[in-house]
Amino acid sequence: MPKIVDHDERRLELVDATWRIIARLGIEGATMREIATEAGFANGALKPYFPTKDTLLTFAFGHVFNRTNERIREVTAGKAGIPALKAFCIEVLPLDSERVNEARIVVPFWQKAINDPGKATIHRESMEQWHASILGYLAEARADGTVSAAVDDSAVAGHLLNMLLGAQIAAALGPEGQADPGLANQLDAFLTLLAAGS
């Protein structure tokens, strides 16, 4: 089905153009016209791919989420328990400029999701998936004895997930889109507490 593959590729080209425009002009300055020009499309040629800026933003959010999950699969391969949890968190944290740019997509998506139940559901389902992953790593860590703290794993997972979300805000609002290396220290401090409480 070469036509479908081609459509997918063009969608990704548009998403890449959208990153660049949003990084330069912000979500509100990122008009469909600006995005078309950036991607080398004729004005109006975006419509078959994304009828509205809203559909483009939802696709871009899904793309960030999927891409992050691909990276997570790679870095957690062959790991379990705390090493897997650490690798997972490091991939989600905005520790380089690519992921700072992703944060700049995700925050506007959240803002839209406040009054768009469909988008809010996409967000919640993504978070449920990550919550389940974290719970799995914690279960492995309890099984191998590295974690034995008397805390509810679901609460720990929810706490950590919120920290990972908050880090996106800090990154998106950081000076000049710089990654904050302090985030890695924050993660280490938390993992130290998690292990030490055992």
Add this chain to the structure above:
Amino acid sequence: MPKIVDHDERRLELVDATWRIIARLGIEGATMREIATEAGFANGALKPYFPTKDTLLTFAFGHVFNRTNERIREVTAGKAGIPALKAFCIEVLPLDSERVNEARIVVPFWQKAINDPGKATIHRESMEQWHASILGYLAEARADGTVSAAVDDSAVAGHLLNMLLGAQIAAALGPEGQADPGLANQLDAFLTLLAAGS
């Protein structure tokens, strides 16, 4: 200076009207006209108070921050160390519908701040203030012996602050603006780890 007081009161009336409109229509649906109508102002009568929606949003964010800080002062009065830290966090977490509504103001403010250095600075300064407060509570907890974990307090404070930010996202995107009581359990789990690691 009765005139100034009156102006301040009218600004707060407008902020209250803005909450209600944003809760109902979202930030993008909250036009100056809708806000004027909701507050019982003639259309155009907002201009002397807030020349643009942007200035209104910035004022609303500042108001949420100040109001939260007033509540923090009340609940932490006479407390120190971990009890003060816990009271602080409970006030910041969106644990009731009023604070869920505040989260619905704060997320759009963050989104605007991504491409507005002035707003990003307001956010960062607010966070620096809270970071310093958390560091103070941790120093007290180390002095009274309840915390002795071998972790960097600044990293712990940054971690906790990011969790508090992330909780605003979860609340703003939660089903029907409901507060999530699980947030209190997340905080308890973290404080348990913090004390147990000592």
